[in-house]
Amino acid sequence: MKRVIGLMSGTSLDGIDAALIETDGVRIAAFGPGETVPYTREDRAILQAAVDAALDWQFTGPAPDFRRAEAVLTDRHAEAAERVAAAAGLDLDAVELVGFHGQTVLHRAPSGGSSGQTLQIGDGAKLASRLGVDVVHDFRTADMLAGGQGAPLAPLYHRALADHAGLDGAIAVLNLGGVANVTWMAPGRDPVAFDTGPANGLIDAWCARHTGEAFDRDGALAASGRVHEATLDDLLQHPFLALAPPKSLDRWDFTLEPVRNLAAPDGAATLTAFTARSVADAITRLGRPDRLLVTGGGRLNPTLMRMLGEHLGVAAEPVEAVGWRGDLLEAEAFAWLAVRVERGLPTSLPSTTGARHAVSGGRISRV
Structure with a gap:
């Protein structure tokens, strides 16, 4: 079992959900503290500008410069992880892994036999360096390369929760x-x-x-x-x-x-x-x-x-x-999925995303 923090920022751009769980990527041993950290008005404007730029881009031609939004996003996620660790009474070196979804700025589903494309901004390496904890990120790309939709990714966690309950x-x-x-x-x-x-x-x-x-x-x-x-x-x-x-x-x-x-x-x-x-x-x-x-x-x-x-x-x-936590469930899911990525276990199935085979999707930035 590992202590893992999951981080999620949805398309509403309202804030970051952060949650600590203890899991081996199959079973759930314990649910730790969690919270939702709202974005400031300035942060939200910066992130919305990145989404607007991505919508104009549509994966055609040179990519927009997302560096400012990515820096803000990564810093706020680091702060959210630090807050959850503190609420658990833990130093960050007692946290063994972080699951970092990042911010979706553009998603194009597969169509006409062509693979889809998706982009979640967020600097996994920078987050790992700041927290001193290995970070799993970029959860969706591998699924799309295998012909999947890249979404949704929480279903296997839903099944684990149902088994737990x-x-x-x-x-x-x-x-x-x-x-x-x-x-x-x-x-x-x-x-x-x-x-x-x-x-x-x-x-x-x-x-x-x-x-x-x-x-x-x-x-x-x-x-x-x-x-x-x-x-x-x-x-x-x-x-x-x-x-x-x-x-x-x-x-x-x-x-x-x-x-x-x-x-x-x-x-x-x-x-x-x-x-x-x-x-x-x-x-x-x-x-x-x-x-x-x-x-x-x-x-x-x-x-x-x-x-x-x-x-x-x-x-x-x-x-x-x-008995589930509706405000934190997706953050918990990416904590659970992070352990599965580290263990090489599936994070999506043909029945959940349409991928040609079960996929363990995600990259790990080591400290």
């Missing part, structure tokens, strides 16, 4: 971040996983544009509006939704264009319904789960959770219902 039956674990992805677990089968469509990304962008808030707190704006059914039908025609899994997307593959003429409450209601419907339609194609466990920021939106339950006919439960 003694869960049985058909379990769907739904992550509602900027993008929604689901892990479907049934007895005797490898987990199946894929991105279902937007989660909070469009809702957050709508709120930022119309209210100045970063998200729809408590789902209140959506609850005060009316779903515009014709617009919802238009949204549901997006070609991504018709694709069979495995599939992945970039947060920016969907836009606010279809709702541009709606009032703020109605736009929020319609986008929230779109997330719920696209998720429910995707899960229904797999079957009806015995339990739907929801992680990510979307689980804190009661309007979205209610709509999910209505469309699926199964109560949407926050993962805290089974």
Whole structure:
């Protein structure tokens, strides 16, 4: 068993999730402290500028200069790791490994027989040097080189959590971040996983544009509006939704264009319904789960959770219902995956990303 810190920064650019666990990359022995460290307004602006530059670039021609964003990102992740170690009462030399996801600035799924491309910025070598701890990073590239989607990568950790908690039956674990992805677990089968469509990304962008808030707190704006059914039908025609899994997307593959003429409450209601419907339609194609466990920021939106339950006919439960930590689950996942990379164990399977074979994906920067 190793003491490992996992670090995750999602596409919402709201902050860094950091968590300590003890694991051998198969079993989970203990859950240590964790926390979410928000980005400052200045940091977020720098990171958003990097995302904007990447969206303009689209992997064509010379890459933008991401050095400023990468330096800020790496420094903030170092500080988050230091805080978690201190909260555990540990010196950093007692931490044996760090899993560093980095910040996704651009993701292009495989298409037409061509491999996809993905870019997570973050300096693993610099982070290892500052912390004095070996760092595992660049988790997604190897999977994409093997023909996979490069995402989602948490499903094998979801299975480890389910085993740890003694869960049985058909379990769907739904992550509602900027993008929604689901892990479907049934007895005797490898987990199946894929991105279902937007989660909070469009809702957050709508709120930022119309209210100045970063998200729809408590789902209140959506609850005060009316779903515009014709617009919802238009949204549901997006070609991504018709694709069979495995599939992945970039947060920016969907836009606010279809709702541009709606009032703020109605736009929020319609986008929230779109997330719920696209998720429910995707899960229904797999079957009806015995339990739907929801992680990510979307689980804190009661309007979205209610709509999910209505469309699926199964109560949407926050993962805290089974003792998991919804704010830290992805950080924990990259801690667990880091140990698997070090041991050469699979971090993705054909059933979770569509790779041609099981892949142990990641690079290790040694101290």
